[in-house]
Amino acid sequence: MLALLVAQNIAFYIIAALMVFGAIRVVTCKNLMxxxxxxxxxxxxxxxxxxxxxxxxxxxxxxxxxxxAIIVLFLFGIMLTRTKTGTDDNLDNSAGARRMAALIxxxxxxxxxxxxxxxxxxxxxxxxxxxxxxxVSDSIFSTYLLPFxxxxxxxxxxxxxxxxxxxxx
Amino acid sequence: xLVNQFLFLGAILFxxxxxxxxxxxxxxxxxxxxxxxxxxxxxNLVAFGAMxxxxxxxxxxxxxxxxxxxxxxxxxxxxxxxIVLLIHxxxxxxxVNDVDLMKG
Numbered sequence: 001m002l003a004l005l006v007a008q009n010i011a012f013y014i015i016a017a018l019m020v021f022g023a024i025r026v027v028t029c030k031n032l033m034x035x036x037x038x039x040x041x042x043x044x045x046x047x048x049x050x051x052x053x054x055x056x057x058x059x060x061x062x063x064x065x066x067x068x069a070i071i072v073l074f075l076f077g078i079m080l081t082r083t084k085t086g087t088d089d090n091l092d093n094s095a096g097a098r099r100m101a102a103l104i105x106x107x108x109x110x111x112x113x114x115x116x117x118x119x120x121x122x123x124x125x126x127x128x129x130x131x132x133x134x135x136v137s138d139s140i141f142s143t144y145l146l147p148f149x150x151x152x153x154x155x156x157x158x159x160x161x162x163x164x165x166x167x168x169x
Numbered sequence: 170x171l172v173n174q175f176l177f178l179g180a181i182l183f184x185x186x187x188x189x190x191x192x193x194x195x196x197x198x199x200x201x202x203x204x205x206x207x208x209x210x211x212x213n214l215v216a217f218g219a220m221x222x223x224x225x226x227x228x229x230x231x232x233x234x235x236x237x238x239x240x241x242x243x244x245x246x247x248x249x250x251x252i253v254l255l256i257h258x259x260x261x262x263x264x265v266n267d268v269d270l271m272k273g
Contacts, residue, residue: 005170008170009170012170012174016174016178020178020181020182020185023182023186024185026185026201027185027186027189027193027202032195032198039201039204039205042182042205043204043208046208046211049175049212049215053215053216053218053219054219055215055218057236058232058236061236062239065239065240065243066208066239070243070246073246073247073250074197074201074246074250076250077200077250077253077254078197080254080257081197081253081254081257088195090264091194091195091198092193092194093194097192098192100191101187101188102188105184105185105187106184108183108187109180109181109184116173116176116180120172120173120176121173123171123172124171124172125171125172125220126223127223128170128222129223131218131229131232136229136232136236139230139232139233140233140236143230144233144237151237151240154240154241154244155240155244158243158244158245158248159247161247161251162248162250162251165251165254166251166254166255168258
């Protein structure tokens, strides 16, 4: 059990380091297409973290929806709107605005880090049980049935809205 | 594993996403930074869900909420990219600083 825990921790830190590096590349990289590809790394890392948290269904959904659909949508968006190929120096705001943004990010990280440490400290998960897909579906289709239906209507509305906005006439 | 490992990871990703939203001027990159933010929130939801699942195995609210957030993120990206395409078609540029028609 201890060996498993050590392995889980090592996996967590390797994946987390990759994710943070990828996320920083997404927000600093000078090439739009590369930013989208770094985003793939971050989203795949998120799916891996879900597996570590024994949440199998959300991990698979993450791969299907984010890596499969949303990234392709982003690549389409880049290809349909990009005027320049390769690196582009016009992706960022001025240096002053970037410094301000970095300051806000660091301050936010400080506040959240402090409150998380204050609130949860060294609290352990204990032995994680696998959260089975059948249980998730039971939960969705009993307790959360109404929100589920509302989400369906929302997706339909978003679909129609996207078609209406993007059609050419 | 500590609960805080995952919560800190979520917080760091959230801050990087906020930096991206504020520092980028290309609308597609702003949408990508919003995706980072939504994913960091999802990590938090699943971590809390796993934490409560240990004490109460019938409670899976964290995962269900994460799934709802994923669905809403998909809708957001669809509509957002359609709006970006429309702005590009009308102005031949997707610089968010140029979109200031409603600025007083």
